[in-house]
Amino acid sequence: MEYTLPRGTQDILPEEIDYWNFVEKTAKSIFALYNFNEIRTPIFESANLFNRVISESDIVKKEMYTFLDKGNRELALRPEGTAPVARAYITNNLHRVNQHQKLFYQGPMFRYERPQAGRYRQFHQIGVESIGSDHPFSDAEVITMSYRLFKALGLKNIKIYINSVGSDTCRPVIEARIKQFLASNLSQLSENLQEKFKNNPLKMLDSKDEKLQTYLAGLPDMREALSQESKDHFNFVISYLDHLNIPFEYKPTLVRGLDYYTETVFEVVSEDLGAQNSICGGGRYNNLIKTLGGKHTPSVGFAFGMERLIMLLKKQNITLPTPPKLVYVAALGKEYQMEAILIAEQLRKTGLLTSMDYTKLDFNAHIKTAQKISASHIIIIGENEYETKTLSVKDLKTRSQVSVPFNDITSYFQSLTETINV
Ligand code: HAM
Secondary structure: OOOOOOOOOOOOOHHHHHHHHHHHHHHHHHHHHOOOEEOOOOOEEEHHHHHHHOOOOHHHHHHOOEEEOOOOOEEEEOOOOHHHHHHHHHHOOHHHHOOOEEEEEEEEEEOOOOOEOOEOOEEEEEEEEEEOOOOHHHHHHHHHHHHHHHHHOOOOOEEEEEEEOOOOOOHHHHHHHHHHHHHHHHHHOOHHHHHHHHHOHHHHOOOOOHHHHHHHOOOOOHHHHOOHHHHHHHHHHHHHHHHOOOOOEEOOOOOOOOOOOEEEEEEEEEHHHOOOOEEEEEEEOOOHHHHOOOOOOOEEEEEEEHHHHHHHHHHOOOOOOOOOOEEEEEEOOHHHHHHHHHHHHHHHHOOOEEEEOOOOOOHHHHHHHHHHOOOOEEEEEOHHHHHHOEEEEEEOOOOOEEEEEHHHHHHHHHHHHHHHHO
């Protein structure tokens, strides 16, 4: 008998694992900077949890792995992480611990989708949920955090699209506008799209149907259909992102596949990925926790797919950080040697082999010495570094260079070590 891998699943082999550890480690360190804490929920939940909050999505309609257990309970392998985290917030009365809970999670999700590159039946997400804040700062904070994470991983050419799908009050106005705009072309559209027109016109906006896309080209700015409150919320998110220099694009046709979104929605995409180009998706979900029986708890979050992200890292030839073996500290002038000695001592205290050459002060001479002794990294301190209290650290294998504040130099090398050793 031949055992094969179930369709849409894959083994993660030892040669791959460094990528997984690198992404998980980087994500955890970025989330920690924003004070997000980890939560772990079961891989299966009562199927009703998902039926209740994403009933309109394809996930519940056709993709959920449901089964009866031996006690006749209907369970589902979780297709996503937001509903389980919201359930855990209610089950464990987390609002009593802290009204505003900033949580992150990671793990496998399951959707019975047609497998293709970047689309699996078992895939892995890392996600965050900022639960209990209706402030637009929270929307902007999670978007900023996703951007910082993708930058920290070294990704290039990523795009953040954002939109607002409004609140319960503006949703009917938005839907009426879409209907009004498309009414005259309705008979030209497929049955499926006509059905969407009737039941969920918002979902027509991100349809891949070419005919519909040409009709939608002249769609008026949907921001006009938002209530004043939703407009203010969205404008605040935008101004906060601008203020932090986070690049994004307003995309009026961006609507998400899951039903629970209100107000801000966003997606991070890369053209380098082909058809499945969405790495990360998220948005605000102000009604979800109340729908599940909790108090009104406005929230916002996102999740990204590990498989797609790792595909992109490889496609963009992003090399993983090299664990430090022997580091070489280079002072580019006598006046910086005292500081360089201190740095070398700090590193040695953490157990890192560290070398210096006090006779050399020239950059090229230092590089030659570092290469001769097979150092993995060179730490440079010259005028610029001294002024800004920030060291230049060059990975001699990948040739990549980063700036690390004086005070963070030991933790920087520790993090590189852990990335590979975890
Ligand atoms: P989602 O857009 O369904 O959102 O999934 C988020 C990410 O998971 C996608 O951008 C993609 O990278 C990855 N993904 C989804 N399906 C697959 C698949 N079949 N194979 C591989 N990767 C996949 C959510 O799941 C929401 N819970 C996100 C969220 C969190 N919203 C608010 N908080």
